[in-house]
Amino acid sequence: MTFKTRVVLSFGLFVLLVVGLGAGLLVNTGREEAAFHSGRNALRAQFMAQEIDYFVDKKIKSVEAFVMFREELERYAIQEADAVLAKKLDVWERWVKEGDASGLDLAQVKGVDGGLRTAEEKVGVLMDRGDKAGAMRVVGGEYRGLAKKAREKLKEITAKKVQDAVESERVMQRVVRQSHLTSVAGVLLALILGIVLALNLYNSVMLPMKVLSMWSEQIAKGHLQVTLNIPGESEMGHLAKNFNDMMQTLSQRNQQVSRDRDRIAEERDRDRARERELEVKLQHRQEDQDKEDVNTLEDAVEGFREILDIMGAAPGTTREKKGKSS
DSSP states (O other): OOHHHHHHHHHHHHHHHHHHHHHHHHHHHHHHHHHHHHHHHHHHHHHHHHHHHHHHHHHHHHHHHHHHHOOHHHHHHHHHHHHHHHHHHHHHHHHHHHTSSOHHHHHHHHHHHHHHHHHHHHHHHHHHHTOHHHHHHHIIIIIHHHHHHHHHHHHHHHHHHHHHHHHHHHHHHHHHHHHHHHHHHHHHHHHHHHHHHHHHHIIIIIHHHHHHHHHHHHHHTTOTTOOOOOOSSSHHHHHHHHHHHHHHHHHHHHHHHHHHHHHHHHHHHHHHHHHHHHHHHHHHHHHHHHHHHHHHHHHHHHHHHHHHHHHTOOHHHHHHHHHHHO
16 A cells, blocks of 8 residues: 555545544534523423413412402402513513424413403403302302413423423533543544554654665665665555665676676786787897897908908008008
């Protein structure tokens, strides 16, 4: 595997790790936001149900007091409680439209409030007619039954919202814990991947470079037969093969140069031997020529003497005549 392929694969694994970690954190963040939103909605519904329960209880007491004592102040308290309940229900309905509360709970509360209002209207009509006994029967029978159901329903909604808030908090804690575990796992995986990349880089680049440096030192000392051993099909392995081929070629050329140098030295020695032999021959020939010249000169002198003897003129008489004439 080439170094480029290793780098690409490592980078791909790193990108997958980052993408996976980001996706996990994004999912956990979404779940955490959903749990927080659900818990907030549950707390809002719980708070609203408790307030409505308070005003319903206040209205029930005002209705009973109005029937018993027929005080207009209690009628005003009933009207005020109805107005407050209407405002609370309007706020709850706006929360439902904004997605911050449950529409089912609102429908149940509206049903309870509607039943109570219907019974209150009956009581009001009877009280306006002066039928106090009839109004007391309605309050003691139908109205109290509806009031009891209303209070129970509101308490049920409140308890359910408390449970939903607790469950949302647990979900949020679990999601936060998962997010932390995901972050820790991502950091550990990134650390492991970093170590693997560092070891890969060391084995692919640093270690071959160290071997290459040691090999170059041996080459610098003149050990051309040393082989660069870097196994594998990576770039460094191909580089080592090329270096070995190059050194093999250089070694072969050095051997050829050495053989040519030896051959030239041998030819130079033969030429020198021929030169010495030629010099000896020339010297002998010169000596023979000198001897021949000396012999020729001696023969010429001898022949000259013979001519003089023939002519009867001795060398001494001639000198004497030369002396007298001088």
